[in-house]
Amino acid sequence: MPMTRSSTEAPRYAGLLTPVHLGAGAEATIRFAARLAQALPCRLIGIGADEIELPYYGDGTGMVDAVLLENARGVVQEDLAKAEALFRRVAEGAPAVDWRCAIEQPRGFALTQCRAADLVVLARQGPDDEAVGRMGVAPGDLVMELGRPILVVPPGVETLAAKSAVIAWKDTCEARRAVHDALPFLVRAEAVSVLAVGEEAIENGAQDVCGYLAQHGIAARAVLRPDSAEYVVDEIMTQVRHQGADLIVAGAYGHSRMREWIFGGVTQDLLETTPICCLMSH
Template sequence: MKISNVMVSLDLGAAAADRVQLAAGIAERFEANLTGVAARQVPGLLAVNDVREAERIYEIEDRRANEQLAEAKALFEREADRGPRTSWRAALAEPTAYLIEQARAADLVVVGRHGPADGDPGLMAVSAGALLMEVGRPVLVVPPGIERLSAKRVVVAWKDTREARRAVHDALPFLTRAEAVHVVVVGPGAHGEGSEDVAAYLSSHCVSVTTHLLPNPEVAAAEEILRFAQREQADLVVMGAYGHTRLREWIFGGATRDILQTMSLCCLMSH
């Protein structure tokens, strides 16, 4: 897999500038195009008795939305000046749905982590969970405050599932450039997850890899992965994204939910 187009989601939250810088650095490393994407939905006409008043409110919201999209574009152009090639896509639309649509032109999609303690990113924010389930592309989830990703030391959180296999394949451009890759299996069934086969697969791609089985963690899986990554001075975690559907919404459980809301490292996820 070759990364030729990196796509980054823009909003007006405090972490947006750092996220664009990180995505620009990835694009520069892979000599890829960097595409900024932003969308802002305009509320429909309000159910009020005065039609003129409803139209006036709509016009105000429409103008405000366009102003915010222009502000996002200016932020992107300012922070992405180091990228070799850039392009911009924006629309008056629901942000997550618009990014899913535009991602047909991307090899990698970069979005922000929006956990309970991350502050309000505003009306242009993208739901990482909903995006992962629908986009069909690897998604790099970036916590606030991270403006650079070296990916020299990488942790693969392995579980023998379709999603994890997809994630390992999608992460190969990063893994083949890493100095050290650690395949980590957490849980009581760690010995039966086929980690040695994963290591052999990665070795066949000239990846420097080791395996680590953690069958009896005393803490939650996400916390155990984070502890291991910090101990090994890794700055990227690779894992599959797991969820199930309920009333057409994707509800995450276990490690996936924890990663999306609290992980302090960048996480490359595939579904």
Template sequence: MGYAALMVHVEPDDAAEPRIRLAADLADRFEAALIGFAGATVMPPPVTAPVLGPGVAVEVLEAEQRRVEAGLRAAHERFRTIAERDGRRTGWRSFLDHPAAALAREARAADLLIGGRGGGAFGLGRDQTVDAGDLLMRAGRPVLVVPPGVAVLEARRVLVAWKDTREARRAVADALPLLADAEEVLVVEAVPDEAGDREAATRRTGDVAALLERHGATARGETLESHAGRAVADALLRAAERHGADLVVAGGYGHARLREWAFGGVTRDLLARCPVCCLLSH
């Protein structure tokens, strides 16, 4: 069992290079096709004073479109330079469209999406970046969120952040190709002090660890004491550091509120603060 096709989001700036290298390495590991993706929207021109006339607005719009199209070409060239060699099976898709919406739509062609945190980092605007949380809620595919500058994912020691929910079960299933190949998987569940549910949590993490071992992984379960809210993410991140993990697998929790995605505190904190790669499923 493995991944047959990966899709990586490529921005036109240098921040994308480590992520492309990580994606190419994963593609080689699983003998998978690697599809590069770039998307950007043409921002409308600002309101122009009537005395300047409509011609100025047209010129501004045309200049903006040229800028965006140049960025898409630069992203493709960056992907081609890094990924399109050594006999690797690759593909490329780019769109003048909202990046997260277009990438979620194109996700039908891949088993796993690979992206950054988004949010306009490295000087790029929201018209060129993909917010990881937005993509997670739209795509119907697992999303591997790569922190800035990370170019390698060995996934030899992995932390599974367990919660007895559909999203966590989906995340474990989606991560199986990586989990089965890991040297050690630590399955942890944070138990609030007031819950008094440590025995049940131990049974749940043990069940998950046993299933992973049936898939060939070396796995064990563990419970973490934690208060609700931000302390849960802190406990998970401390456990990942203690375990020496370079990958955290977790369910992504949220819901649509008007036109924005609202997340639970743990998902939000993992997206914002986790120093290692996160594989999230919703």
């Protein structure tokens, strides 16, 4: 995955983090993250977590047999050991690797451990893919609370050269944060466009974003679609195809309510259907 226009003063990621599970696609995700860490270059942190599950007999006593508890703990520890072995084997090519694990709810563990990295790499499942299992976390489980950008990797994508990027621009704090968080990729890209769609496309600051990027040595161009009758994601994908882009940069919009994630339509579609890598920030 060659990177171009590298500079000692350019923005860079010091560390990537990827959650590890034992389900479908686990090895492919680790391999993608390791290749990216090697190309940038930076440290790669793998994390694994799982909860202890005990049988419920419905007797209302609230008592847990000590033997059952110990057996369940042993199963979790065995799975975490398998996840570590998988991670270390597949991530061997990364410049430096670190492993962290816990007997804990996977989503909660990921939310705390992300403090150690600049970017979280997560694969999304395809519509016909098998479930990732109990240790897995989906991008939608994390993006709204993580406090770090997420790189969503679609099925079948093995590498990210980040040669061409489309910024899905909307004048919000989420989009501004996404542009800043993506700088280590954008400074290496050969083509960057700032796409604004809808009635406010002309006045929502896309040209200012191009000016901001120019200060970082990035020659971006504004693409304005004020009269578009297309759905925003369709316009994004049209620009991706026209440009031959391999990266989308976008803000993640939505809020949480009683631990259910309520996403804006564009965010949900990008999380679930984008055919190329998508960097999202909230």
